[in-house]
Every structure is written in structure tokens, then in C-alpha cells.
Amino acid sequence: MKKLINSPENVVLESIAGLGAAFPDLIKVHTDPNYIVRADAPVKNKVALVSGGGSGHEPMHGGFVGRGMLDAACPGAVFTSPTPDQMFEATKAVNGGKGVLHIVKNYTGDVLNFEMAADLAKAEGIDVEAVVIDDDVAVKDSLYTAGRRGVGTTVLAEKICGAASEAGHSLKEVAALCHKVNANGRSMGMALTSCTVPHVGKPSFELPEDEMEIGIGIHGEPGRKRMKLKSADEITEMLLEPIVEDLPYKSGDEVLLFVNGMGGTPLLELFVVYRKAHELLSKAGIKVTRSLVGPYITSLEMAGTSITVLKLDQELTTYWDAPVLTPGLRWGV
């Protein structure tokens, strides 16, 4: 293992300490239990947004704390959900009296721990709603499984709901908006290489030089299918087709196209993917009106990409365009 770390045990703590030191005007980092809040928390009379998940997906979620996005993020150990005490303390720290929305990616550990945290917060009289994001079309949706994973749509939901909460909407309204984003977003990812969890020390799976994994998650878990490496255009088509068919996105729809890097893929390549995805959507009569390209929900140093498409309307577009000021995403301010 070759990593820029001091020790696997301290990597998360040292990383969030660095994040706090780099953006003292935007965020505050709390340790034991670990959580990150916006510098001016709690914001009175605003619905607070709390998310969290395993570390290793940076800038998500800690990098999305700040004005117009999250009020708090709880980083777990690498690829491991955070614990209820972190979420509970973060929830209390950001509660401005208008309730707290938990945005939860659909992984068993995240869901169970956020449920326990919500129980604790409700017992103290805090109004909590939770919305689970499950947008990964690589997982067959079924009542008999853990269901689809939460991936790229999470970033978009955090941005859009953050703007709506700044605009003064109620907890019920922001939660409903979050459900709407989730209902209109679909994603799929792929990997060219595996990644190495620091405390494990070796790659999570073996992927030969000429092969790729299609339908990958963001935790180094293997995908649905392994196959010979193909060209960027062919891969883009393989990812986009199931996304478009799933909702389905139709001719005349306006969408946000989000091409995400898994951590080890350069922007040079991500824009090659974006170009093809944009072309394919345009050919199908689907109009790309907003875009996001870059590594926003990563999987350590994994090389690969994921594509997310979100169907937009006036409401979603307005909140997408609204000002945001976080370490990882900022515009309009």
C-alpha cells in the first residue's frame, strides 16, 4: 500500500482536522464524536440538513457543509457508516428550531444508524425527518433486497434541499423536495481499478489490467458485471442507457447531467465521458440544461466514473442555481 497517510487509525481524524483548518470561515470541526457543522450553526428558524456516511467519498459529505447546502456532516471510518451518537450530537448542534432533515444514502449501516439517531433526537423533542436516497440503477430494485444504493443523486439532493431550506421552507416541504429529487435522479457507475481501504492495506478486489467492473458502488464493493475494457464512448453508452430507460427520461425532458469521478480519474477523461453522454441525451431529444463534472462522490483512489441524470423543472432548477458556499461546491456568492 502506497498512501499519503501517517497511520490508518488517524487518517479520518487528521483529514477532517485539515478540512477545518483550510476553511475556518465556512465550517467548524468537532471531534469525539466527529462531526462538521457550518461555522454559523445553529441557524435560527431554518430547517437544518444533516448527512453523513463512511469516509473515503470526499468531498462528500464534509466538503458540502456550508451556506446553501448541509448544516452538518458526520464522517464515519473509511467506508463505514458513522454512529448514532455522532448523528445525534450533530443534529442537536445544528437544530435552529425548525426541525432537522437527515439525508441518508441507502446502505444498511447508514439507514440503521440514522434510524437510531432519529429515535434519540425525537426523544429530546427535536423534529426529525429522514429521506433515503436510492438512485443506483445497477442494483435491481426489489422488496426482497436492501434495495438500490444511494450514489450521485445524493450530491444534487444536498445542494437543492440546502437552497430550499435557506429559502425558508418547512421541514415537511424540504423533505418532500428531497423525495422529489430522489424520484427524478438515476445513476450508474463503473470502475477501471479497485481501491485500497487504508486499514485493510490491499485492494478491495482484483481487477486485471484489461478488465473493468460495471455497476460499481462507492465502497470498493465489486459491481454487477466484469468485462473486457471498452472505449470511453462505449462505456458511456453502457452507463447511460440503463439510466435513461429506468425513469424513463423522455424526449422533451430537461435534465441536469452529472459526470462524477471516482477519485482516480482525471477531468481530462471525465469530459470525454461528458461529451458522449451529452451527445446521446441530445440525440434522444433530452435537453441538458445544467451540468456538473468532477470528483464529488468518490471511492478513495478508484479510477472510474459514474453518471447521474436528474430531471429538472422550474423549482429544481431555481434551487440548483441558488448560491452555495461550501469547501467543495460554491457559486453565486
Next chain:
Amino acid sequence: MSNISLTQIVSWIERYAAHIAEQKDYLTQLDAAIGDADHGANMHRGFKAVLAKKADQPATDIGAFLKLVAMTLISTVGGASGALYGTFFLQASSLANGKTELTPDEFAALLEKGLAGIVLRGKAAIGDKTMVDALQPAIKACKRALEAGEPLATALSAAVTAGEEGLKSTIPLVARKGRASYLGERSAGHADPGATSTVLLFRAAAETLS
């Protein structure tokens, strides 16, 4: 039939912590095949914290001790296993409040209460390829042996055997819960890591409680 003392319950958890430490890499290896390669490391972190907390705050009754174990696991393990093992010990602790010893029947009831908590929180059933596949048959075997008048030692060794069989039964299964379920058919052919750590819990019980 002799009762189980607080000291024995503490040794049970200490022995379990030792098994986890020993099998840490194996558990992680199993998890790498169908999950996210963290089960061993997470459980090890949790039980190391349990041992430290136990030294700091020596418990005076079994309920308080098991609650300490539960709360420590909930706040240090993370992932599904933290919530599920934490829930198991928290539910179990509720039947042992103020008690410094348990009859074997009371111990079995406490295990059942823990299982009910896990099923409620995780919504898993037999055949989903989870820890329930080992936990439920192990507890059933333990109870059945006690009801047949067998001594605790026999009941616990029956629990280990049934748990091991349950664990083996997870190998061909396609996962329907947890992160392994994302693999679909590719999850078949691997033992479930949670069921594996569950068997260690009963092995530790057989070694310390009778």
C-alpha cells in the same frame, strides 16, 4: 443446575473480544469478497473499546454490563454491525437489570430478546444471508437442549454446532440484505461475515459460561 455469574458474563465478552481480535483479518477477508472489507476491523475497534470501558467502569450487575457493551458498540463500530450487535446487547441487557446471576433459562431468554431486537431493526429473516442465519438456529438449539433438561454446557455446545451449520448454509445463498445484496448472484459461494462473527459469540459462550 448452576447459575451464570456476572464474572462469567464478563469473561464471555472478553473471550469474544479475543476471538474477534484473532479472526479480525479472516472476517475482513470474508467481507472483502461480498461486502466492503471492514467487518473485522470494525468489530475489533468496537471490542477494544468495550475492554477499555469495562476497565474504567466496572459493572455491578449483568444488565448494566451488557448495556455498557451495547452502548460502546453502538458508538464505536459503525456500519450495520454496530447497530445490530449494539441492539442485540441492548435488548439482552433489559432482561438482566439488577441481576448478578442468571439461570440458564434466563440466559436463553436474554439471547432470544436480543435476536428479536436484531430482527426488528434489520428486518432480516432466515435465508437472507445475514447473521440471523447463524443466530436464530444457535439460540433455538440452546433453548431446546435446556428444555430437554440438558446441562448448560451441552446446550451451549449444541448452539455452537447449530450456529456453524447455519453459517455453512449461508455459503450458497444469494444475499437479500446488507451490502452483499448488491452483488446479486455473485454473492453466492461465500460465507456471510456477520454469521461468522456470530458463531464466535457462541464459541466464546461455550468456553466461559459452563
